Amino acid sequence: MYYSNGNYEAFARPVKPDGVDNKSAYMVGAGLAGLAAAAFLIRDGQMKGSNIHIFEELKLAGGACDGIHSPHVGFVCRGGREMENHFECLWDLYRSIPSIETEGVSVLDEFYWLNKRDPNYSLMRVSCNRGEDAQTDCKFDINDKAALQILKLFMTPDEELYDKRMDEFFDDDFYNTNFWIYWQTMFAFEKWHSALEMKLYIYRFIHHIEGLPNLKALKFAKYNSYESLILPLVRYLKAQGVDFQYDTRVTNVVFDIKPEKKVAKKIELIKKGQSKTIDLTENDLVIITNGCNTENSTLGDNDHAPDFSTKDGEGGCWELWRNIAAQDPAFGRPEKFCSSIKETNWESATVTTLDDRIPPYVQKMSKRDPFAGNVVTGGIITVKDSNWLMSYTFNRQPHFKAQPKNQLVGWIYGLYCIDVPGNYVKKPMKDCTGIEICEEWLYHMGVPVDQIHDMASKSANTIPCMMPYVTSFFMPRAEGDRPKVVPDGAVNFGFVGQFADTFRDTVFTTEYSVRTAMEAVYTLLKVDRGVPEVFSSVYDIRVLLDSTSKLMDGRKPIEVMLPSLFTGIAALKGKMDKNVVTKLLKRYNNV
Numbered sequence: 001m002y003y004s005n006g007n008y009e010a011f012a013r014p015v016k017p018d019g020v021d022n023k024s025a026y027m028v029g030a031g032l033a034g035l036a037a038a039a040f041l042i043r044d045g046q047m048k049g050s051n052i053h054i055f056e057e058l059k060l061a062g063g064a065c066d067g068i069h070s071p072h073v074g075f076v077c078r079g080g081r082e083m084e085n086h087f088e089c090l091w092d093l094y095r096s097i098p099s100i101e102t103e104g105v106s107v108l109d110e111f112y113w114l115n116k117r118d119p120n121y122s123l124m125r126v127s128c129n130r131g132e133d134a135q136t137d138c139k140f141d142i143n144d145k146a147a148l149q150i151l152k153l154f155m156t157p158d159e160e161l162y163d164k165r166m167d168e169f170f171d172d173d174f175y176n177t178n179f180w181i182y183w184q185t186m187f188a189f190e191k192w193h194s195a196l197e198m199k200l201y202i203y204r205f206i207h208h209i210e211g212l213p214n215l216k217a218l219k220f221a222k223y224n225s226y227e228s229l230i231l232p233l234v235r236y237l238k239a240q241g242v243d244f245q246y247d248t249r250v251t252n253v254v255f256d257i258k259p260e261k262k263v264a265k266k267i268e269l270i271k272k273g274q275s276k277t278i279d280l281t282e283n284d285l286v287i288i289t290n291g292c293n294t295e296n297s298t299l300g301d302n303d304h305a306p307d308f309s310t311k312d313g314e315g316g317c318w319e320l321w322r323n324i325a326a327q328d329p330a331f332g333r334p335e336k337f338c339s340s341i342k343e344t345n346w347e348s349a350t351v352t353t354l355d356d357r358i359p360p361y362v363q364k365m366s367k368r369d370p371f372a373g374n375v376v377t378g379g380i381i382t383v384k385d386s387n388w389l390m391s392y393t394f395n396r397q398p399h400f401k402a403q404p405k406n407q408l409v410g411w412i413y414g415l416y417c418i419d420v421p422g423n424y425v426k427k428p429m430k431d432c433t434g435i436e437i438c439e440e441w442l443y444h445m446g447v448p449v450d451q452i453h454d455m456a457s458k459s460a461n462t463i464p465c466m467m468p469y470v471t472s473f474f475m476p477r478a479e480g481d482r483p484k485v486v487p488d489g490a491v492n493f494g495f496v497g498q499f500a501d502t503f504r505d506t507v508f509t510t511e512y513s514v515r516t517a518m519e520a521v522y523t524l525l526k527v528d529r530g531v532p533e534v535f536s537s538v539y540d541i542r543v544l545l546d547s548t549s550k551l552m553d554g555r556k557p558i559e560v561m562l563p564s565l566f567t568g569i570a571a572l573k574g575k576m577d578k579n580v581v582t583k584l585l586k587r588y589n590n591v
């Protein structure tokens with residue numbers, strides 16, 4: 001497997017790998033990673049679909065990419081899906097997946113046209129004082145000390161960030177910036193999370209610095225992620241003859257480990273309550289999604305809070321990974337990620353408005369007609385003075401195909417949900433029913449207090465969802481805590497998803513799951529085509545200069561970082577005017 005960029009490789013089709021007709025593949029997990037791996041096996045590896053088997057412990061595919069309409073519960077999605085143009089592997093996949101909306105076009109075509117016609121941006125990114133615009137005015141508000149803290153993290157080698165927390169690099173100078181409000185709530189970072197992950201995120205999304213404050217960096221699909229991303233992929237795979245086995249939990253994969261090679265020999269699983277084993281040869285590939293950030297997530301309803309009794313480390317995916325990890329140190333250390341639910345949980349809620357009382361408040365906050373079919377809030381609105389650090393979003397409506405025309409479906413989440421009471425509802429979010437979460441949200445939109453309870457209970461259906469492990473991949477980590485996508489010496493297996501280790505990309509993204517899937521397939525089948533490298537904006541001097549100036553709200557970064565050099569440059573000004581470097585620095589507002 002090798003990385004590439006540019007059109008030559010992007011449009012090329014690889015030759016059929018040797019021996020592929022004699023191979024078969026078993027996927028553990030039907031999340032985006034497992035599905036994408038199956039699609040790459042077919043498209044690029046030219047494996048027969050009928051040779052591919054997907055085991056999923058749940059009753060449907062999609063994993064974290066959900067969107068359920070249950071007549072008894074209502075509409076539910078655990079999260080929104082912020083996406084961007086440089087999800088290189090994801091778009092490489094979806095250019096080949098037919099749309100289920102429009103005949104003859106791909107999911108990528110559809111997404112591209114939609115986001116051209118109706119680009120995303122927010123008209124109120126942060127609110128305060130019960131429904132007022134916090135007027136952050138697209139400013140980052142980074143003072144000199146905070147700028148130096150960011151620079152220090154940026155310049156620290158990865159190895160020195162192993163097992164370090166973010167708060168070992170940042171203090172209140174940084175945490176009081178608008179930058180942190182935007183960043184923390186957009187990506188769900190906490191002060192105790194990994195400094196390494198924070199650095200990787202800055203590197204990965206540096207080309208989007210300008211688009212952070214109003215979220216114009218983001219793109220969204222037409223519907224929820226299940227209907228827009230998962231259903232077309234499942235339909236494509238089924239049409240190719242792929243075998244889906246639901247209600248099938250893999251409990252272990254047994255390996256034969258020798259110093260020079262590692263071979264997966266047996267899969268142990270429980271299918272619909274029956275134990276079963278599958279013996280494997282070196283021609284049987286096993287692609288394992290190890291770890292799952294929605295493991296043990298629980299739903300409440302209007303009248304009940306979700307159950308939150310999961311103990312640290314509990315859950316089928318962790319059990320499987322522990323069984324695998326016990327066989328070789330190269331298979332990672334799941335306990336690094338799943339042992340501290342108090343640091344990895346948060347809660348979201350799907351709210352459906354049932355009549356015409358709440359939509360005017362959504363319109364007031366978004367500054368757009370929520371029924372127009374276009375972008376509504378344009379990404380999340382963060383309530384800066386919310387005790388739960390609440391954010392909410394209404395994407396283009398309808399968000400579900402089955403949604404009645406007069407209803408809106410939105411998504412709320414709180415980053416601090418286990419021990420702080422709300423501003424209106426005097427309980428931690430985790431103990432709240434759907435109605436109470438809706439009340440807290442209505443309060444922050446400025447609904448008169450005497451109408452809040454009636455509106456929350458009669459004009460909305462709110463389904464809370466507690467996710468104990470939702471940010472587990474952000475826990476501080478060191479080399480070897482995640483297994484490599486294809487561990488050294490592995491002959492017929494690989495790891496995919498958010499807890500498999502690949503170079504430079506950032507977790508908590510759909511792209512990461514698809515990238516690891518592509519890398520696993522290309523390595524195991526020796527597919528002779530480049531995997532698109534992570535977008536290399538951080539190595540582009542123009543992006544670095546431009547983003548540095550934008551981060552400083554237009555101030556010249558050199559004034560902050562190297563004041564003595566700045567004086568020197570000023571003295572040399574006349575002589576430097578015609579220098580190409582100075583021209584570049586000037587173009588991007590650095591001198």
Ligand SMILES: Cc1cc2nc3c(=O)[nH]c(=O)nc-3n(C[C@H](O)[C@H](O)[C@H](O)COP(=O)(O)OP(=O)(O)OC[C@H]3O[C@@H](n4cnc5c(N)ncnc54)[C@H](O)[C@@H]3O)c2cc1C
Nearest residue numbers: 029031032033057063064079081082250317497509510513
């Ligand atoms: C709330 C939320 C918000 C998000 N927001 C964004 C966003 O804005 N932008 C973005 O790009 N990404 C976002 N993501 C991340 C993205 O959706 C996920 O990273 C991605 O979908 C993960 O896919 P996966 O296949 O790697 O893992 P998962 O989706 O976790 O799938 C793993 C699958 O494996 C199954 N499984 C696990 N163990 C076993 C077993 N032992 N046997 C059989 N089956 C098993 C699980 O049931 C699951 O279906 C978000 C995720 C969440 C939860």
